[in-house]
Amino acid sequence: MSHLSARLISPAGLFFIGFVILTLLLTACAARRNRSARDFYTAGGQLPGWMNGIALAGDYLSAAAFLGSAGMYLGLGYDSLVYAVGTLAGWPLLLLLMAEKLRRLGRYTVADVLAQRFAERRVRLMTTLSSLTVTLFYLIVQMVGAGKLLELLFGLPYLAAVTLVGLLMVCYVSLGGMLATTWVQMIKALLMMASGLVLAVGVLQRYAGSPALLFDAAANVAASAAPAHNIFLPSHALSNPIDVLSLGLGLTLGLLGLPHVLMRFLTVPDARAARHSVGWATGLVGLFFTLNIVVGYGALALVSPNAQFHDAAGKLLGGSNMAAIHLADLLGGATLQGLVAAVAFATILAVVAGLTMAGAGAISHDLYTNWRRNRGRPADDRRELAVSRWATLGLGLAAVLLSTWFQNQNVAFLLGLAFALSASSQFPVLILALHWRGLSARGAWWGGMTGILASLLLIGTGPAVWVGVLGFSKPLFPYANPALFSVPLAFLAAWLGSRNTATQAAA
Amino acid sequence: MPVTRISAPLLACLVGLCCAGYYGVIAFAPGLLSGRLGGIPLSIAVALALFLLFFAVTLLYTVTGTAEEPVERGEP
Numbered sequence: 001m002s003h004l005s006a007r008l009i010s011p012a013g014l015f016f017i018g019f020v021i022l023t024l025l026l027t028a029c030a031a032r033r034n035r036s037a038r039d040f041y042t043a044g045g046q047l048p049g050w051m052n053g054i055a056l057a058g059d060y061l062s063a064a065a066f067l068g069s070a071g072m073y074l075g076l077g078y079d080s081l082v083y084a085v086g087t088l089a090g091w092p093l094l095l096l097l098m099a100e101k102l103r104r105l106g107r108y109t110v111a112d113v114l115a116q117r118f119a120e121r122r123v124r125l126m127t128t129l130s131s132l133t134v135t136l137f138y139l140i141v142q143m144v145g146a147g148k149l150l151e152l153l154f155g156l157p158y159l160a161a162v163t164l165v166g167l168l169m170v171c172y173v174s175l176g177g178m179l180a181t182t183w184v185q186m187i188k189a190l191l192m193m194a195s196g197l198v199l200a201v202g203v204l205q206r207y208a209g210s211p212a213l214l215f216d217a218a219a220n221v222a223a224s225a226a227p228a229h230n231i232f233l234p235s236h237a238l239s240n241p242i243d244v245l246s247l248g249l250g251l252t253l254g255l256l257g258l259p260h261v262l263m264r265f266l267t268v269p270d271a272r273a274a275r276h277s278v279g280w281a282t283g284l285v286g287l288f289f290t291l292n293i294v295v296g297y298g299a300l301a302l303v304s305p306n307a308q309f310h311d312a313a314g315k316l317l318g319g320s321n322m323a324a325i326h327l328a329d330l331l332g333g334a335t336l337q338g339l340v341a342a343v344a345f346a347t348i349l350a351v352v353a354g355l356t357m358a359g360a361g362a363i364s365h366d367l368y369t370n371w372r373r374n375r376g377r378p379a380d381d382r383r384e385l386a387v388s389r390w391a392t393l394g395l396g397l398a399a400v401l402l403s404t405w406f407q408n409q410n411v412a413f414l415l416g417l418a419f420a421l422s423a424s425s426q427f428p429v430l431i432l433a434l435h436w437r438g439l440s441a442r443g444a445w446w447g448g449m450t451g452i453l454a455s456l457l458l459i460g461t462g463p464a465v466w467v468g469v470l471g472f473s474k475p476l477f478p479y480a481n482p483a484l485f486s487v488p489l490a491f492l493a494a495w496l497g498s499r500n501t502a503t504q505a506a507a
Numbered sequence: 508m509p510v511t512r513i514s515a516p517l518l519a520c521l522v523g524l525c526c527a528g529y530y531g532v533i534a535f536a537p538g539l540l541s542g543r544l545g546g547i548p549l550s551i552a553v554a555l556a557l558f559l560l561f562f563a564v565t566l567l568y569t570v571t572g573t574a575e576e577p578v579e580r581g582e583p
Contacts, residue, residue: 081554082533089526089557092564096519212546232548233537241534248530252523279569286558293551 011338012153019346020168023184027172030180040177040385041109041361042267047182049273053280056264058185060087060255060281061192061288062138062351064415066344067145069289070327071320072413073296074304077222077231079238080296083416084289086251091285094256095278100271101434102262109358110262110426111366114433118441121370126448128366130425131259133452135359136398137421138258139352141414143403145321146348152318152325153341162403165352166396172353173360174389178267181353188343188350189284195343196291199324202331203298214294218301231300243479247416250483254419257426259358260351299323302330321411352399359395364388405469416481417459424455424486432494439494440501447494454489458482518564529557 038045047055072080105113111127118124143162150161172180207213215232222231229235238244255261265274303309309317309326316322328340364387372380406414429448432439459465461476479485532539540550 078550081551082530085529085554085557086526088561089522092522092561092568093519095565095568096515096522210546215546215548215551230541232550233541234533238533244534245530248526248533252526275569279565282562282565286562290555290558293555 011335012341013338015338015342016153016345019342023180023187023346023349024168024171026183026187027175027180030177030183031175033179039179040388041263041357041365043178043182045267046269047267047273049268049276050280051182051186052264052268052273052277054189054284055182055185056261056277056281057284057288058189058192058347058350059260059264059354060285061189062142062145062347062411062415064141064145064411065285065288065292066192066196066347067149067321067324068411068413068415069292070296070299070324071316071322071411073292074299074316074323075320076235076237077229077300078233079235081293082234082238082244082247083251084292086248087255087419088282088286088289089252090255091278091282093252094261095275095282097431098256098262098434099265099274099278102265103268103271103274105434109266109361109365110259110430111362113430114444117433117439118444120441120445123441123444123448124366124370126445126452127426127429128362130257130429130448130452131362131366132359133456134257134418134422134426135259135355135362136395136402138260138415138418139355139359139395139399140403140406141411141418142348142352142355143399144407144414145411146345146352147403147407148319148321149325149341149344149348152322158407159400159404162400165349166400168349169352169356170392170396172349173356174392178357181350181357182267184346184350184353188346191343192347193284193288193291195328195340196288196295198336199298199328199331199340200291200294202336203294203302203327206298206302206331211294214297214301218297221301221305225304231297237480240479242484243481246420246479246481246484249487250416250420250423250481253423253427253483253487255422257422257430258419259362259426260354262426262430263358263361295324295327299327303327306330319408356392356395360388360391363391363394408468413464413480417464420481420483420486421452421455421459423483424451424490426451428487428490428494432491438498438502440498442501443494443496443498446497447490450493451486451490454486455482458486515568518568522561522564525557525560529553 033039069080069084102113105116110131111124114123114127143165146165147158147162150156150164151158172184203214204211207217219231222229264277268274268277303323303326311317325337325341325344329337364384368387369384425448428451429444432447433444458477459482462482463475463480466472466475540553542549544552
């Protein structure tokens with residue numbers, strides 16, 4: 001315990017405690033403003049576009065973008081940028097295809113959008129199920145990042161670390177609702193941009209401000225370790241064309257189905273504010289990804305050859321996700337390391353809070369309230385909010401336990417799977433519901449369920465789970481990312497279901 | 508006003524095609540991205556150009572967007 005106390009008095013501990021106190025105060029302040037379910041789920045629906053845009057960037061820039069990305073540059077070089085291109089491409093597509101329509105049709109959750117077209121209970125159930133599945137998988141990714149970070153910084157055991165994150169998350173969401181989540185997201189997004197900038201400037205200073213010299217240095221370091229690998233081209237992990245196309249499809253379309261991102265369009269007053277939100281978010285996310293190139297190759301050039309950051313077996317201390325933290329230590333000592341670690345922790349907490357908000361809304365609003373309505377009972381805001389708070393607790397517990405299975409995998413890779421799940425289950429039904437009049441309730445049901453089941457099955461039998469978690473020597477499904485198969489299958493099922501409805505109606 | 512209405516699908520196609528092209532090159536001919544452009548690896552320059560394109564498309568649509576139609580937020 002004294003060992004832990006000593007670590008908490010370190011710069012990392014002080015920044016960490018400061019951030020937690022600040023965000024809990026904000027949560028208490030937001031809690032006083034929440035008077036109705038609308039306040040709780042959508043912050044009253046009156047957030048300005050710029051504020052929602054910064055919070056959207058905060059929602060999106062997760063542990064994977066900060067910790068996983070730098071770790072991937074260090075381990076695999078250019079692969080990290082391949083991930084970044086696909087995920088950034090989702091933003092203009094989200095704006096052009098969905099943002100304004102979502103704002104006009106939604107109320108509290110994504111399921112409300114589909115409820116505008118389809119009264120059938122099973123469609124709402126399917127949307128809720130897919131929202132929860134995506135949210136839970138995404139939560140697992142964040143928990144893995146948080147657990148590893150706290151393990152490295154404070155020597156906390158993994159399970160204790162993720163439990164602490166889970167407890168804080170329950171406080172933010174169950175007390176402060178969407179408003180507290182938005183404030184936390186904004187602070188975190190700005191802190192993250194600032195720390196990315198400080199790290200990038202620190203790296204470039206070591207190379208006379210020249211990116212070209214940095215890239216040369218990174219290439220030299222990599223060549224001495226693995227002469228055959230060109231760090232500016234995709235690695236062996238992206239050598240299979242099917243895997244690459246599948247990854248690209250999942251990353252690009254995954255954003256358009258993420259419940260915590262889509263829910264943000266219900267917090268602004270009009271379509272103009274929805275557009276402005278995406279403009280702000282795209283700019284901030286693009287800027288951060290650009291800084292990440294310097295940070296990532298900087299980690300490769302500076303951290304990789306440095307023995308103090310490796311164990312006796314030559315592995316990076318804390319695993320590959322800790323590359324940015326070690327880089328901060330190297331550039332600015334314990335103070336900068338503490339600051340960057342606290343920002344990384346803030347990142348995780350904020351994203352986890354946004355995700356839980358979406359998950360709790362799906363359970364309390366989509367499942368519970370509609371279950372009451374179907375039994376002829378009126379909606380009750382007070383009961384719904386109580387259910388939402390219990391749902392937050394349940395989601396936190398589930399994420400903590402499930403994350404232990406994936407604790408040794410790179411979070412950027414896990415994020416790719418979460419995006420594939422989202423692209424296969426939520427996106428096809430939503431995009432068809434918003435743009436195709438021919439979609440029937442049966443089509444929506446078939447498409448959504450096919451997307452969820454196919455993506456889960458292919459992830460479960462693929463290398464990440466079948467080999468990485470279950471320990472088999474060879475996967476049943478050979479590709480790391482399922483999107484190239486599961487997304488078309490979901491569209492096909494939606495079309496067949498709708499066609500089947502039309503045929504029956506004609507008969 | 509009609510500019511955005513007409514261009515939204517076109518802009519979406521532009522983004523989709525550029526993205527498909529990029530992943531197509533990464534999948535089938537990554538060697539095309541080797542080499543340098545002003546000291547910067549070509550692969551990184553291409554990725555940065557795509558970042559810029561995505562932001563430009565978003566900015567264009569955000570700035571020239573139409574006014575919101577008077578549609579009420581729906582009840583579930």
